[in-house]
Amino acid sequence: xxLFFREQMSLIFIYFLQLFLILLVYxxxxxxxxxxxxxxxxxxxxxxxxxxxxxYIRNKGxxxxxxxPLTSIDGLANDSQGAGSPLAEGLQQxxxxxxxxxxxxxxxxxxxxEDHIQFINQWVHQMKTPVxxxxxxxxxxxxxxxxxxxxxVDRLKKGLExxxxxxxxxxxxxxxxxxxxxxxSTVRSVTSSQKRLFIRKRIFPSILIDVHSTIVxxxxxxxxxxxxxxxxxxxxxxxxxxKVYFRGYKRGKNSILEIQDEGVGIPxxxxxxxxxxxxxxxxxxxxxxxxxxxxxxxxxxCEKLGxxxxxxxxxxxxxxxxxxx
Amino acid sequence: xxxxxxxxxxxxxxxxxEDHLDKFDFDVKTxxxxxxxxxxxxxxxxxxxxxxxxxxxxxxxYWCRQIRNLSTCPILFISAREGKMDQVMALExxxxxxxxxxxxxEIVIAKINSHLRRAYGSxxxxxxxxxxxxxxxxxxxxxxxxxxxxxxxxxxxxxxxxLDELMKKSERVVSRDRLLEKIWDDQAFVDDNTLNxxxxxxxxKLATLHISNALQTIRGKGYRFISNWGHDE
Numbered sequence: 001x002x003l004f005f006r007e008q009m010s011l012i013f014i015y016f017l018q019l020f021l022i023l024l025v026y027x028x029x030x031x032x033x034x035x036x037x038x039x040x041x042x043x044x045x046x047x048x049x050x051x052x053x054x055x056y057i058r059n060k061g062x063x064x065x066x067x068x069p070l071t072s073i074d075g076l077a078n079d080s081q082g083a084g085s086p087l088a089e090g091l092q093q094x095x096x097x098x099x100x101x102x103x104x105x106x107x108x109x110x111x112x113x114e115d116h117i118q119f120i121n122q123w124v125h126q127m128k129t130p131v132x133x134x135x136x137x138x139x140x141x142x143x144x145x146x147x148x149x150x151x152x153v154d155r156l157k158k159g160l161e162x163x164x165x166x167x168x169x170x171x172x173x174x175x176x177x178x179x180x181x182x183x184x185s186t187v188r189s190v191t192s193s194q195k196r197l198f199i200r201k202r203i204f205p206s207i208l209i210d211v212h213s214t215i216v217x218x219x220x221x222x223x224x225x226x227x228x229x230x231x232x233x234x235x236x237x238x239x240x241x242x243k244v245y246f247r248g249y250k251r252g253k254n255s256i257l258e259i260q261d262e263g264v265g266i267p268x269x270x271x272x273x274x275x276x277x278x279x280x281x282x283x284x285x286x287x288x289x290x291x292x293x294x295x296x297x298x299x300x301x302c303e304k305l306g307x308x309x310x311x312x313x314x315x316x317x318x319x320x321x322x323x324x325x
Numbered sequence: 326x327x328x329x330x331x332x333x334x335x336x337x338x339x340x341x342x343e344d345h346l347d348k349f350d351f352d353v354k355t356x357x358x359x360x361x362x363x364x365x366x367x368x369x370x371x372x373x374x375x376x377x378x379x380x381x382x383x384x385x386x387y388w389c390r391q392i393r394n395l396s397t398c399p400i401l402f403i404s405a406r407e408g409k410m411d412q413v414m415a416l417e418x419x420x421x422x423x424x425x426x427x428x429x430x431e432i433v434i435a436k437i438n439s440h441l442r443r444a445y446g447s448x449x450x451x452x453x454x455x456x457x458x459x460x461x462x463x464x465x466x467x468x469x470x471x472x473x474x475x476x477x478x479x480x481x482x483x484x485x486x487x488l489d490e491l492m493k494k495s496e497r498v499v500s501r502d503r504l505l506e507k508i509w510d511d512q513a514f515v516d517d518n519t520l521n522x523x524x525x526x527x528x529x530k531l532a533t534l535h536i537s538n539a540l541q542t543i544r545g546k547g548y549r550f551i552s553n554w555g556h557d558e
Binding site: 124125126128129130131132133135136137139140142147153157175177191192195196198199200202204205206207220241 | 335337338341342345379405406407408409426427428429430494497498499500502503505506509514515516517
């Protein structure tokens with residue numbers, strides 16, 4: 001309504017100016033019969049009002065659409081009401097064309113992104129073969145040099161894994177399978193797969209989880225998250241013969257997995273940002289090989305799985321990460 | 326002797342697998358022409374197949390189906406794809422097991438042995454029972470029995486693993502890290518102290534066979550197993 005009046009304002013203004021001008025011309029000409037003039041003016045105004053009302057009714061839908069904010073991009077073209085006047089129809093056509101162009105562009109990018117993910121998947125899998133060849137070649141060797149190569153291979157493996165999982169995150173909805181898992185055995189299998197890391201740093205896991213406690217999650221993604229957390233816990237523990245504690249307990253209805261290390265901890269100024277992508281913070285600068293992606297991915301994945309993740313830390317005492325299922 | 330057919334296109338990986346399987350007394354044949362895998366299989370008539378998924382020409386699933394038309398021998402997939410769907414696909418197409426890259430030799434050997442046992446009866450186990458002998462001291466890895474001068478002694482699982490590793494590399498230093506890695510078990514984690522305890526136990530068992538000082542500690546490095554008992558007898 002407001003919009004309609006704002007648009008018709010100039011018309012109304014011109015109309016009154018015109019009316020005044022005509023009456024003025026007649027008046028100056030010597031025609032002084034005010035009653036007839038007034039009658040003509042009222043008649044004319046009635047006509048204008050009638051016209052305005054007619055226009056308003058016809059274009060009511062159109063104005064309403066313009067006045068209401070758009071909720072989603074899909075609503076733009078589907079709405080066919082309010083195409084009363086040529087102007088509204090023209091706008092509708094324009095929007096439709098714009099919308100289809102936009103959709104097309106979006107599709108192109110979507111396909112390109114999918115191609116890219118496909119490529120990365122392919123590439124990572126191809127890289128895994130050379131990695132496994134190196135892995136096998138050095139397996140029987142026990143010299144310091146080969147150990148160093150082994151460590152580097154482990155890093156390569158982790159890097160590849162991270163690439164794979166962050167690429168897959170985009171197509172998460174097609175790539176997960178939720179089932180009931182035994183928390184204890186899941187944690188055990190992840191810690192075992194990281195045994196080299198533990199041994200190398202002389203840090204040992206201590207698993208304090210009830211054998212029967214179960215959770216509902218996706219094994220593959222959860223294992224990836226746990227691997228990230230374990231890598232962090234071990235990396236930021238400097239002193240030897242420390243432990244990483246895995247505790248499982250219930251808080252209300254939720255199962256909780258707590259991973260506690262005895263490492264260097266995270267400064268209070270950094271802790272609010274540890275889940276941000278590429279954030280490495282003070283520890284990241286002091287310790288090499290931080291990517292800033294581990295915790296970010298962990299949180300992204302937890303969110304998608306419907307788990308919560310929280311972190312708590314005290315400098316020089318250690319860090320505790322909790323996953324709430 | 327069991328015949329194993331490896332269908333994998335990475336030459337290095339094939340060579341490593343071949344060498345290793347050779348050590349375990351398997352007869353190994355590999356594929357060089359990936360268009361005639363089917364006929365090569367028929368010619369060789371293997372007892373077990375190791376099959377990669379990503380192959381030139383046709384993929385592993387295809388060859389698995391082809392082989393299934395010819396034989397019911399165990400087929401183990403070896404693939405870089407660790408997704409659930411890939412594993413399901415492999416098993417649905419007639420595979421018997423699935424190993425993801427990168428893998429350990431031990432796992433491959435264990436899976437091969439387990440499938441051979443299942444497919445061809447228990448005589449497979451006795452044939453492949455692995456023993457290591459150092460200067461008359463014999464370790465039966467699978468039965469966990471240590472024999473010296475007709476005296477037998479039983480070992481625990483972990484003790485056998487430690488001795489296996491040390492005797493395999495006798496006269497050479499084996500690092501603590503490596504031993505820890507070997508005896509790391511899904512059930513119980515071993516830390517430094519536990520390893521010390523196990524080493525003591527192994528020494529005691531060796532002593533009951535009248536072998537002393539064979540297991541030496543090399544400070545800061547690890548342990549070394551030497552057959553120094555020869556002249557004692």
